[in-house]
Amino acid sequence: MKKIATLLAFACLSLSASAGDKPNIILILADDLGYGEIGCFGQKMIQTPNLDRMAEQGIRLTQHYSGSTVCAPSRCSLLTGFDTGHSKIRGNGTHSLGPEDITFAKLLQDAGYSTAVIGKWDSGEVGSPGEPQKQGFDYSYGYMHQIDAHNFYPSHLWRNGEKEMLNNKVKTSHIGYAKGKGTYAIERNDYSHDLFVEDALNWISNQKDNPFMLYLAVTIPHANNEYWLTDGEHGMEVPDLGPYGDEDWPEVQKAHAAMVTRLDDGIGQIVAKLEELGIDENTLIIFTSDNGPHEEGGNQKEFFDTNGPLQGMKRDLYEGGIRVPFVAYWPGTIEAGQSSEHQSAFWDYLPTFCDVAGLEIPEETNGISFLPTLLGQKQKSHDYLYWEFMEREGAQALRWGDWKAVRNLVNGYGFGAEIEIYDLSTDIGEERNLAYDRPDLVAQAKKMMKEARVPSPLFQFKSEHFDPENK
Numbered sequence: 001m002k003k004i005a006t007l008l009a010f011a012c013l014s015l016s017a018s019a020g021d022k023p024n025i026i027l028i029l030a031d032d033l034g035y036g037e038i039g040c041f042g043q044k045m046i047q048t049p050n051l052d053r054m055a056e057q058g059i060r061l062t063q064h065y066s067g068s069t070v071c072a073p074s075r076c077s078l079l080t081g082f083d084t085g086h087s088k089i090r091g092n093g094t095h096s097l098g099p100e101d102i103t104f105a106k107l108l109q110d111a112g113y114s115t116a117v118i119g120k121w122d123s124g125e126v127g128s129p130g131e132p133q134k135q136g137f138d139y140s141y142g143y144m145h146q147i148d149a150h151n152f153y154p155s156h157l158w159r160n161g162e163k164e165m166l167n168n169k170v171k172t173s174h175i176g177y178a179k180g181k182g183t184y185a186i187e188r189n190d191y192s193h194d195l196f197v198e199d200a201l202n203w204i205s206n207q208k209d210n211p212f213m214l215y216l217a218v219t220i221p222h223a224n225n226e227y228w229l230t231d232g233e234h235g236m237e238v239p240d241l242g243p244y245g246d247e248d249w250p251e252v253q254k255a256h257a258a259m260v261t262r263l264d265d266g267i268g269q270i271v272a273k274l275e276e277l278g279i280d281e282n283t284l285i286i287f288t289s290d291n292g293p294h295e296e297g298g299n300q301k302e303f304f305d306t307n308g309p310l311q312g313m314k315r316d317l318y319e320g321g322i323r324v325p326f327v328a329y330w331p332g333t334i335e336a337g338q339s340s341e342h343q344s345a346f347w348d349y350l351p352t353f354c355d356v357a358g359l360e361i362p363e364e365t366n367g368i369s370f371l372p373t374l375l376g377q378k379q380k381s382h383d384y385l386y387w388e389f390m391e392r393e394g395a396q397a398l399r400w401g402d403w404k405a406v407r408n409l410v411n412g413y414g415f416g417a418e419i420e421i422y423d424l425s426t427d428i429g430e431e432r433n434l435a436y437d438r439p440d441l442v443a444q445a446k447k448m449m450k451e452a453r454v455p456s457p458l459f460q461f462k463s464e465h466f467d468p469e470n471k
């Protein structure tokens with residue numbers, strides 16, 4: 001790691017001349033938005049003109065991966081720079097970052113940045129060591145727990161650890177996996193996404209003295225299953241159907257499309273605000289998603305082909321669950337109209353943001369800064385990318401070069417479960433398992449999967465307690 005840090009420190013020196021001193025950073029994270037869900041990644045039916053323009057004037061990374069295939073572990077990887085073989089939070093639930101965790105927000109705050117998280121936090125509740133104020137954020141506004149974030153018309157949100165009531169009336173759902181906790185509205189006035197965009201615009205306008213970092217973790221296009229399962233026709237909650245009201249589509253799909261277009265519109269407002277303030281050329285904006293598309297709330301992923309050419313969706317470790325769209329926009333610094341196949345993942349954000357701010361990158365990280373790729377410079381590659389996921393049957397996955405390995409059924413069969421091998425250069429849809437023809441690759445993947453993880457005190461595969469291969 002030391003060598004990487006030195007190389008990157010050198011890259012920083014050459015960067016500082018071109019990128020200015022401590023540029024602002026805005027990271028916009030969508031929730032359950034698939035690889036094929038926005039125009040610049042092949043979507044034909046849902047309109048995303050602002051993101052498409054940002055891609056035309058910026059760069060797309062076409063082999064960018066989320067930290068995990070569900071919310072909480074993905075966000076932990078994002079904030080702390082570790083893959084799910086090393087991260088603290090490897091699954092959903094009520095888990096919290098701790099005082100020992102280093103987030104990119106802590107590093108940027110120490111370096112003089114103003115820092116904010118607006119939207120869905122999902123990394124520790126109010127009063128826990130994981131709350132935003134204890135993890136490097138000066139300012140926070142939004143949902144603290146992921147289950148609360150299912151409801152787009154919640155009874156309240158949290159501002160800097162204080163509960164703030166909204167003008168909605170809610171009921172608790174008594175069915176579904178979030179029963180007893182998840183809510184849905186019976187009177188709807190305040191749409192949380194609109195509040196987040198408004199709050200982001202205000203917060204940005206007030207940043208006059210310091211460089212700033214805004215982590216805008218929106219909840220579009222996640223579903224509200226609680227609403228769908230109780231009162232609602234579907235769970236894709238949105239105030240109006242935007243340009244899709246007259247389409248001959250199922251209501252749920254009209255609403256889904258309207259959510260994504262509304263998100264795109266908010267992003268357009270943020271870009272316009274930066275231009276109005278005259279800071280657009282000193283601000284890096286990155287847009288991505290926390291995991292693959294869903295089929296929740298009555299939504300069908302095939303209707304809009306939200307996973308594009310990929311296999312699977314949310315909760316899979318096939319590409320559809322973890323490969324996500326990525327657009328970076330930084331006028332005057334990122335050259336227009338680029339696309340890169342550099343293989344990057346959520347654990348790269350911490351080093352990347354250090355790199356952008358000219359800070360030393362911590363030695364303890366699985367990440368590699370992808371700033372050189374954004375700037376058209378020579379980029380260091382990962383030896384491999386690794387994921388593990390304990391829910392359902394339990395799975396592990398590896399990406400190295402053109403190869404992809406997936407090991408399903410780990411909860412039942414342990415680390416001896418069969419490994420599938422795909423050549424993504426000719427089979428991006430992971431349809432032809434090459435494991436029987438390439439035992440050499442299976443053996444290689446097996447070895448790497450073993451070295452790519454350390455056991456977690458909080459998250460174990462069901463097999464971990466008895467599997468001899470784990471010793």
Ligand SMILES: [Ca+2]
Pocket residue numbers: 031032070071290291
């Ligand atoms: Ca998600």
Ligand SMILES: [Ca+2]
Pocket residue numbers: 305306307308309310
């Ligand atoms: Ca597809």
